[in-house]
Amino acid sequence: MKINNENNQFKKDKKYGKDTLKRELANDEKGNFAIVIASLILIGFLILSIVVLNTAINHEDENNEIISSNNFQDIVNDYIRNIPLIEHEGLEELSEEVIKNKRPCLDSKSDLKEIIDEKLSVKNRQYYENHNIQINSSLIAIENTSNPFSYKFKTHIHCIKGEYSFERIVSSDVSCIGLKDPLPILYLKGYSGLSYNDSSYNYGNSLSEFLRDEGVENYSFYENASSPLIIKKCPYDPYKHHGDENGKIMKNCRDNGYYHESRDGSCFLCRLEGKGGCEHYGFETFVNPQKTNETGRVSSCGADHVIFSNDIYPGVEVIYNSEEGLNEILYLDPHGHKVKYGMSEF
Incomplete structure (x- = not known):
């Protein structure tokens, strides 16, 4: 058990x-x-x-x-x-x-x-x-x-x-807007009387003596003339409007020293080479004669590429403003610059 x-x-x-x-x-x-x-x-x-x-x-x-x-x-x-x-x-x-x-x-x-x-x-x-x-x-x-x-x-x-x-x-x-135009001083470096300030060239006797040497009729009409120093583009485009308002547009243009597009004028780089005209699309301005009380005068066309060239041709007197018996004038060729700037009736 x-x-x-x-x-x-x-x-x-x-x-x-x-x-x-x-x-x-x-x-x-x-x-x-x-x-x-x-x-x-x-x-x-x-x-x-x-x-x-x-x-x-x-x-x-x-x-x-x-x-x-x-x-x-x-x-x-x-x-x-x-x-x-x-x-x-x-x-x-x-x-x-x-x-x-x-x-x-x-x-x-x-x-x-x-x-x-x-x-x-x-x-x-x-x-x-x-x-x-x-x-x-x-x-x-x-x-x-x-x-x-x-x-x-x-x-x-x-x-x-x-x-x-x-x-x-x-x-x-x-x-090149705002830069100085070298063309006048290069063309007239051999002549005395040319000076410039902040805005313009003053030619004294230099331009008239140059034109005399070039055989230009009435060269003395450009004694004490002036032209712009600083390149400024003209705002009055188309240019034919320069003749508007009885020439007041042209006066404003000249007072401000504007430059204009031109196929005959030289470009800025060619101006630096002393050329009044070139193959490029360039620009032009005008040489302003002294005010005068005479009328009907003829001298070199006042476009800068005409004056500063080997082919100077004449222009007729265009009065675009008169004050106190004195006329502000340009010399423009009748069928060229007068038409371009709307001054045919002046």
């Missing part, structure tokens, strides 16, 4: 041990599964963290790249904005030099290129010192346009800063 009880107890203990082992194995499996899940979550979190970190780094790099690129482009754009200013300065400097020395250019475009390239070189050094950017630039062309008061300047530029580069031919419209 005792033995049977012991056997039964042994069986129970054995069964309990098996059940315990199963429970422990099950618990171990659950524990391992939890560890695997936790590990996977941790690995996923680490991967996600790495991805987020790399994305943030790449985004920061992209932002820095954009900032650097924008900074480079801003510098280049600022440089380009300076180019037409430099070119206009060069044109003005050449004009002043020609007038000061009373010596015409042999090749105004070549002289102008030399001046502008030197100015660009100075500007390039400034940009390198201030922005650490290397710029090479040079004027490669100057072209006449349909507007005789403006030229098309073309400048080649090449900019490098780090890994960024920029290369282009930049076109600029450069005006």
Whole structure:
């Protein structure tokens, strides 16, 4: 009986041990599964963290790249904005030099290129010192346009800063309006009496002596004449309106010293070479004789490209204003300038 009880107890203990082992194995499996899940979550979190970190780094790099690129482009754009200013300065400097020395250019475009390239070189050094950017630039062309008061300047530029580069031919419209007309002083440099102030030439006896040497009839009518110094474009267009209001438009034009488009007049660069006429589309102004109380007179046509030329032709007296017994006049050819400026009835 005792033995049977012991056997039964042994069986129970054995069964309990098996059940315990199963429970422990099950618990171990659950524990391992939890560890695997936790590990996977941790690995996923680490991967996600790495991805987020790399994305943030790449985004920061992209932002820095954009900032650097924008900074480079801003510098280049600022440089380009300076180019037409430099070119206009060069044109003005050449004009002043020609007038000061009373010596015409042999090749105004070549002289102008030399001046502008030197100015660009100075500007390039400034940009390198201030922005650490290397710029090479040079004027490669100057072209006449349909507007005789403006030229098309073309400048080649090449900019490098780090890994960024920029290369282009930049076109600029450069005006000669506001600059001094060198033509009278170049034509009359061998004659005494010519002077000028801030706005006009005063010829004294210089022009009449020049016209006398050219065999012009009534050359003395141009004693103490005057003409504009500063190039200003006439606003009265079409030009036939100069005859409106009984000549008041012409008077205002002459009082202001305006210049007019002309296929016969020389362009500004050719004036720098001492030419009264050229193959380009140019402009003209008039030489104003002294006021007079006489009428019906004839002398050289007063258009500047006629007077300062080798083909001087006559003009008849045109009275466009009278005050206190004195007439303000121009000498204009009957079938040319009188018609062009609406003065046929004067």
